[in-house]
Amino acid sequence: MANIVRAALLQAAWTGDRESMVEKGVHYAYEAADRGARVMCFQELFNGPYFCQVQDDDHKDTAEPVPDGPSTQRMIEVAKETGMVLVVPLYEKEDDGFLYNTAAVIDGDGTYLGKYRKTHIPHVNGFWEKFYFRPGNLGYPVFDTAVGRIGVYICYDRHFPEGWRALGLAGAKIVFNPSATSRGLSMYLWNLEQPASAVANEYFVGAINRVGTEPYGDNDFYGSSYFVDPRGQLVGEAGSDTEEELVIRDLEMDLIDEVRKTWAFYRDRRPDAYDPLVAP
Numbered sequence: 001m002a003n004i005v006r007a008a009l010l011q012a013a014w015t016g017d018r019e020s021m022v023e024k025g026v027h028y029a030y031e032a033a034d035r036g037a038r039v040m041c042f043q044e045l046f047n048g049p050y051f052c053q054v055q056d057d058d059h060k061d062t063a064e065p066v067p068d069g070p071s072t073q074r075m076i077e078v079a080k081e082t083g084m085v086l087v088v089p090l091y092e093k094e095d096d097g098f099l100y101n102t103a104a105v106i107d108g109d110g111t112y113l114g115k116y117r118k119t120h121i122p123h124v125n126g127f128w129e130k131f132y133f134r135p136g137n138l139g140y141p142v143f144d145t146a147v148g149r150i151g152v153y154i155c156y157d158r159h160f161p162e163g164w165r166a167l168g169l170a171g172a173k174i175v176f177n178p179s180a181t182s183r184g185l186s187m188y189l190w191n192l193e194q195p196a197s198a199v200a201n202e203y204f205v206g207a208i209n210r211v212g213t214e215p216y217g218d219n220d221f222y223g224s225s226y227f228v229d230p231r232g233q234l235v236g237e238a239g240s241d242t243e244e245e246l247v248i249r250d251l252e253m254d255l256i257d258e259v260r261k262t263w264a265f266y267r268d269r270r271p272d273a274y275d276p277l278v279a280p
Contacts, residue, residue: 003253005147007174007204008032008040008084011223013212013244014049018062022047022071026078028246033082037248038108039147041087041176043210044155045101047071048091050180050210053217055131063093067112072104080110085145087152089178091132092117101133101154103178108146116141118154119163126182126217127156140166148173148253155179158193158207161200162277168201168266173256176206182219190224199232202260204251211244227251230259 010028015021025042032040044050051059066072075088085108092102092115101118117136121129140163142151151167151174158164158177167175177194181187190209198205204227211223226238227249239245260266 005174005251005253006036006038007147007206007227007249007251008035008037009176009206009208009225009227009239009247010040010042010046011209011211011225011239011245011247012043012046014210014214018047018071022074026074029075029078029082029084029086032246032248033084035248037084039085039087039145039150039174041152041178041206041208042089043208044089044178044180045091046089046178049214049216050219050221051216052129052132052180053126053219055128060099060132063091063099065094066090066092066102066104066115069093072106072112075104076106076110076112079106079108083108083146085147085150087150087176087178089152089154099133100136101129102136103152103154103176105143105145105150105152107143113143113145114138114141116152116154118157120157120160122156126219129156140170142167142170142172151175153177155181158197159189161197164197164201168203172201172203173253174204174206174251175201176208178208180210180221183222187222190222194226195228195232195234198228198230199263200265202230202263202265203256204229204235204253211240211242230256 089103092100119136123130151172210221227235235249
């Protein structure tokens with residue numbers, strides 16, 4: 001019998017307020033569960049707008065604790081009720097001045113498994129993230145869930161191959177990359193980097209992007225969320241580049257072992273030759 005994991009990604013448009021944004025995510029989670037999904041990931045900073053196109057201290061007041069804050073607690077309830085594994089990206093407040101771009105991981109029985117904090121923080125025109133977030137300090141955790149071992153790598157992280165590899169070495173079989181990526185210079189990379197990383201590390205990648213326009217800065221998020229398999233091939237089609245969409249695909253997990261037997265990348269690694277890669 002085939003080992004299939006039905007997985008979901010949500011690319012959602014900003015509603016205008018956080019409470020309704022959370023409830024939109026809840027609505028789509030129940031829809032995904034009704035359609036047989038067993039794991040679901042939301043977009044970067046799922047319960048708010050992408051405010052990093054401006055620098056405004058007021059946005060820092062929207063951060064909340066993880067897992068004790070209201071958004072994570074609401075999603076813990078949803079996971080219990082649906083039986084789905086949930087990856088929930090949001091703005092985390094650990095303490096005064098300690099703010100992170102984070103994703104909480106919740107198992108299918110509602111157990112909070114832990115979190116990943118975005119490691120690589122951009123600070124360029126339109127992406128003033130160092131104003132809002134400290135760099136992640138939890139490494140590259142992999143979470144044992146009801147659908148197997150999963151990892152998270154957030155948006156700008158995807159430009160750095162080291163974290164993708166660390167997740168693979170730790171046993172990840174699906175890696176989710178929730179993002180807030182707008183049309184512009186790097187748009188072509190959206191269809192290049194995640195498939196290349198899936199091939200190099202021989203696992204599935206779920207790439208999630210926001211969609212639509214938002215009130216901060218000159219942005220137009222282009223959705224196009226997709227799953228890619230360990231061969232670097234899309235699983236079905238990518239989501240719309242203009243419309244809100246729940247993307248649900250069946251992932252054939254046995255393909256991972258098949259590909260790893262064909263392309264023995266892990267066997268042929270040479271860690272003894274890689275010291276220059278970590279030189280300061």
